[in-house]
Amino acid sequence: MTEELLRRSFEVRGQDFENAGETSAEVTAILKDLEIDPDIILRVGVVTFEAEMNVVMYAEKATVTFILADDEIAVEVIDQGPGIPNIELAMQPGYSTASDEMREMGFGYGLGLPNIKKNSDAFVLESQVGKGTKVYSSIRLDPHG
Amino acid sequence: MAELTHGFKIDGEKCSGCLSCMRVCPTHAIRVRDRKARYKPDHCIDCGVCLTACPWNAIGATTWSVEDLNRFKFKVAVPCPVLFGQFPPGIAPAMVVDGLLTLGFDAVWDYSVEIGLVARAIHEYVERWRGATPLISISCPVVVRLVQVSYPRMVDQLIPVQLPREIAGREVKRRFSAQLGLDEDEIAAIYITPCSAKTISILEPAEGAVSHLDGTLGISDVYNAILAYASLQKDEARKTSQRPIIRNSTFLQWHVSEGLGHLLAAHRYLRVTGLSNIIQVFDDIEKGRLRRVDFLEAYNCWSGCMAGNLTVANLYVTRSKLQALIGNLPEMDLETEAEIERRYPNEVFSLERPIRPRPIRGRTGSLRERVQMIQHAEAALASLPGLNCGLCGAPTCKELARDISMGDATKQDCVLLSKDRLRELQRAYLRRTQ
Numbered sequence: 001m002t003e004e005l006l007r008r009s010f011e012v013r014g015q016d017f018e019n020a021g022e023t024s025a026e027v028t029a030i031l032k033d034l035e036i037d038p039d040i041i042l043r044v045g046v047v048t049f050e051a052e053m054n055v056v057m058y059a060e061k062a063t064v065t066f067i068l069a070d071d072e073i074a075v076e077v078i079d080q081g082p083g084i085p086n087i088e089l090a091m092q093p094g095y096s097t098a099s100d101e102m103r104e105m106g107f108g109y110g111l112g113l114p115n116i117k118k119n120s121d122a123f124v125l126e127s128q129v130g131k132g133t134k135v136y137s138s139i140r141l142d143p144h145g
Numbered sequence: 146m147a148e149l150t151h152g153f154k155i156d157g158e159k160c161s162g163c164l165s166c167m168r169v170c171p172t173h174a175i176r177v178r179d180r181k182a183r184y185k186p187d188h189c190i191d192c193g194v195c196l197t198a199c200p201w202n203a204i205g206a207t208t209w210s211v212e213d214l215n216r217f218k219f220k221v222a223v224p225c226p227v228l229f230g231q232f233p234p235g236i237a238p239a240m241v242v243d244g245l246l247t248l249g250f251d252a253v254w255d256y257s258v259e260i261g262l263v264a265r266a267i268h269e270y271v272e273r274w275r276g277a278t279p280l281i282s283i284s285c286p287v288v289v290r291l292v293q294v295s296y297p298r299m300v301d302q303l304i305p306v307q308l309p310r311e312i313a314g315r316e317v318k319r320r321f322s323a324q325l326g327l328d329e330d331e332i333a334a335i336y337i338t339p340c341s342a343k344t345i346s347i348l349e350p351a352e353g354a355v356s357h358l359d360g361t362l363g364i365s366d367v368y369n370a371i372l373a374y375a376s377l378q379k380d381e382a383r384k385t386s387q388r389p390i391i392r393n394s395t396f397l398q399w400h401v402s403e404g405l406g407h408l409l410a411a412h413r414y415l416r417v418t419g420l421s422n423i424i425q426v427f428d429d430i431e432k433g434r435l436r437r438v439d440f441l442e443a444y445n446c447w448s449g450c451m452a453g454n455l456t457v458a459n460l461y462v463t464r465s466k467l468q469a470l471i472g473n474l475p476e477m478d479l480e481t482e483a484e485i486e487r488r489y490p491n492e493v494f495s496l497e498r499p500i501r502p503r504p505i506r507g508r509t510g511s512l513r514e515r516v517q518m519i520q521h522a523e524a525a526l527a528s529l530p531g532l533n534c535g536l537c538g539a540p541t542c543k544e545l546a547r548d549i550s551m552g553d554a555t556k557q558d559c560v561l562l563s564k565d566r567l568r569e570l571q572r573a574y575l576r577r578t579q
Contacts, residue, residue, distance in 0.1 A: 005516045021432025028298070028431065034515050038297035038502045045298055049433050070512060107436075141512070 006030075006068040012055045014081065020056045024048035027066050027075075034068075040139060043119040044073050047137045050112040051077040057102055058082060059132065072121070074138040083129040091117065091125070152191055152207040152345035155182050159203035162573070164535050166195035166204065171420050172295065176548070177538040180573050187505050190290040191342040192420055192445050193454040206341030206454075207348065209360045211367075214249055217333035217359070219325060221317045222250040223310055224337035226397045227450050228364055230467035231458040236375045238470065242390045243378065244371030250335070252321070256313035257396035261477075261485040263309045264395075266494035270306055271412060271440055279415065279430065279441040280304050286346035287445035288423060289500065293351060296427050297502030305352075305496040309399070310336050310343075312494065314357030333359045337367060339400075339453030342445065354497040363455030393481055394474040397467050400450040412439040419447040508551060522550035529559055536560045536570060 008030065010023040027048050031041045048064065055062040059081030067074040084090045091113055098108020113135075117123045120137040127133040162180030174188035175195060182195075182203075196204045214220050222245045229238045242253045271280055281302050283289050292299050314334035322329045336358045338344055344361040391397065415438045417426050423443045429435045446452040451467070452460040508515045526546035537558040539545040548554035557563040560570065 005513060006520075021434055025428070025432050030519070032297075033519055034512070035505070035508050038300075042298045045431070053433070068512075068516065 002069045002071055004067060004069050006066075008066045010064045010066075012052055012062045012064055012077075014056060014058070014060045014062075016056055020053060021049060023052045023064050030066070031073075036073075037142065040073065040141065043139050044075065046119045047075050047116050047139070050116050051075060051135050051137070053107060054112050054133075054135075055079050055081070057098060057107060062132075070141070072138045072140050074136065076137075077135040078132065079134075080132045083131055083133055084125075084127040085129050087125055087127060152341055152348070153184065153189070153193075153196060154205050154207070155184070156203045156205065157181055159201045160199075161201050161203075163200065165198045165200060167538070167540050168535055169194050169198045170540065171424065172291075173540050173544050175540070176553075177535075187503070188294065190287050190294055191345050192287045192291075193341055194420070196341070196454060206363075207344060209335070209344075209362055209366075211249060211362065213360060214333060214335065218327055218331040219252075219321055220250050220333045220335060221252045221254055221321065222337055222362075223254045223256060223313050223317065223334055223358065225310070225339050225343075225364070225450065226399050226467070227339045227453065227456060227463065228337050228367075229391070229397065229470065230451065230463040231364060231368060231456060232372060232375065232466070234466065234469075236372070238391050240375040240378055241371055244374040245337070245367065247374050248367060248370050252317075253390060254313055254317050254334075255390045255392070255396060256309050257391070257393055257481050258484045258488065259309040259312040259316065260395055260399050261481060262312060262489055262492065263306060263494060265485070265489060266306045267304055270304055277302055279413075279435065279438040282440070282442040283351075283500070284308065284442065285444045285446075285450075286342045286351065287420070288443045289346070289351045290342075290503075291420075291423065291427070293500065293503040294505060295424075296431060299427070299430065300500050300502050303500050305499060307494050307496055311357050312492070314359075318357065335359060336361045337364060338362070339364055339450045339456050340446065341454055343453075352496050352498040352500045364453070365455045365457050368457045391470070391474065392478045394471040394476055395481075397471050397474070413437055414439065415441045417441065417443045418445075418449055420445050518550045522546045525549045525556065528556065528562075530561045532561070534560070537566070 008027070010026065012023055024045050028041055028045045031044060048066070052064060055077065059079035062077055062079035065076045067076070089095050092110070093114040094110040096108050096110030102108040113125065116135065116137055119139070121140045122138045124136040125133070160181050162177050162182065164177055166182050167175040167177050171192060171194060172188045172190055174185050175182050176185065193206070196206060224245065229241055232241060245253050274280055279302065281288065281292065281299065281304065283303050289303060292303055314336070317334040318329040318332050321327070321332050334357065336343065336347060338361040341363070347356040347358045347361055350356050415426070417423050423445070426435065426441070426443070444450065448460055448464070451463045456463065508518055523546070526543055529542040529546060531542050533541045537545050537554065537560070539548055539554065545554055545558065549556060558566055560567045
């Protein structure tokens with residue numbers, strides 16, 4: 001039975017490139033402090049970072065929630081934004097709607113969502129055009145870790 | 146996991162409990178309890194800031210003495226290029242070599258061939274790499290340890306190519322044992338080091354393998370003897386018997402200008418020096434803000450190894466001397482080039498083992514217990530003043546809260562929360578007349 005041990009929520013604002021990455025840095029710091037296996041930290045870090053960047057690039061704002069349970073770590077991102085019209089297309093590596101400006105900054109290569117999925121043990125993406133997108137990712141923990 | 150050892154020792158007699166080291170430690174590895182400083186060994190990254198900050202000379206580094214060499218039959222000095230920039234103008238590299246020989250060494254090894262070999266191996270590695278960037282040079286042992294301890298996510302970005310000094314140690318043993326008919330164990334390869342961190346990296350390599358070098362002498366340990374010898378030689382206007390040891394500028398360039406930068410010109414390259422700058426850059430890497438750099442070279446000391454804590458001469462004087470020497474040398478010479486060509490296909494340059502994270506092991510118990518600990522630390526922090534005065538013996542209130550959560554301290558260690566603690570400090574630190 002999964003039991004929740006710790007939950008933290010962070011607000012991320014769209015277009016806030018200056019603070020982009022802070023949420024994943026904070027989540028990583030908590031996991032380091034908890035002495036979680038570095039490979040797990042890496043995966044959670046990638047998931048949180050990519051999800052956060054998607055919010056910064058495309059959405060208005062979002063709440064990123066980090067949930068630590070005794071057997072898994074979950075990251076849930078609920079944004080208010082344009083939504084994704086074609087999820088299947090968005091999941092294809094290399095597909096991107098990023099502007100040239102974003103690419104100039106080194107983002108927008110169409111690898112964000114596939115990267116999140118690749119690093120997750122469970123992954124759910126729901127989106128409503130004109131309202132927003134919800135990304136849920138969870139990563140299993142070794143019960144003795 | 147083997148315990149992380151570190152190379153510094155605090156002399157309890159000399160330590161006054163003044164908090165200087167604790168305040169400057171970048172990884173918060175020092176606590177002062179009962180008027181004495183002590184390390185939390187697995188936090189220490191051997192940067193040596195504490196050693197420099199201590200006004201009482203109470204902190205020393207593990208080093209060898211010249212006498213330690215005597216147990217070997219044949220002793221070879223492998224000097225860091227920085228050594229040659231330490232002496233006043235007029236003392237040429239050949240005189241420095243002669244000085245090392247009079248100190249008791251049987252040979253001195255110029256490792257420009259090994260630098261060429263390693264540069265080529267790194268170049269190939271960077272070309273082939275398809276993982277996360279930037280790749281990070283392992284030249285500075287403090288940087289390696291910093292990544293292992295504080296940025297475990299980035300260990301795979303450390304370039305697992307052996308260092309020139311290590312390849313030199315291997316070659317010294319191979320070459321001279323064949324030449325002299327001795328066992329490799331009877332030949333000592335001794336690195337003349339600019340800093341204590343490299344000593345530690347030789348005693349205890351980060352990847353957990355055994356170094357090809359047998360030990361180190363600090364530049365400061367050999368400086369006076371070389372200077373005395375060279376001055377004498379100059380007075381007598383005697384010609385040195387040695388053939389010129391440094392045949393090209395690659396050797397001296399290694400730690401001077403852009404390090405590997407000119408060898409990796411086709412790549413997006415960054416060189417960072419000074420620990421606080423490195424931490425800033427590594428934080429940016431972790432936050433994904435440094436996406437367009439392929440290769441990063443970082444040195445704990447400002448300006449790199451010329452400012453190592455076992456050097457003698459001023460960094461700027463050293464740099465100017467080395468630049469003058471570099472100006473008089475060809476970039477590469479045929480003999481060195483031919484030797485690189487000959488050896489490269491026949492040797493292995495990768496580290497024998499991967500470098501693994503060495504996360505701080507402060508908390509024990511189940512995940513649930515660890516979560517309770519960090520919640521306990523957060524609650525404790527909320528009740529502390531946030532002054533970061535350090536009088537509790539921890540560098541910040543946050544660190545005290547962490548110590549409290551692990552049972553290593555109590556709130557009563559805070560002088561604002563406990564009058565007893567204040568009185569205790571007054572008794573310990575004020576020399577009363579009554």
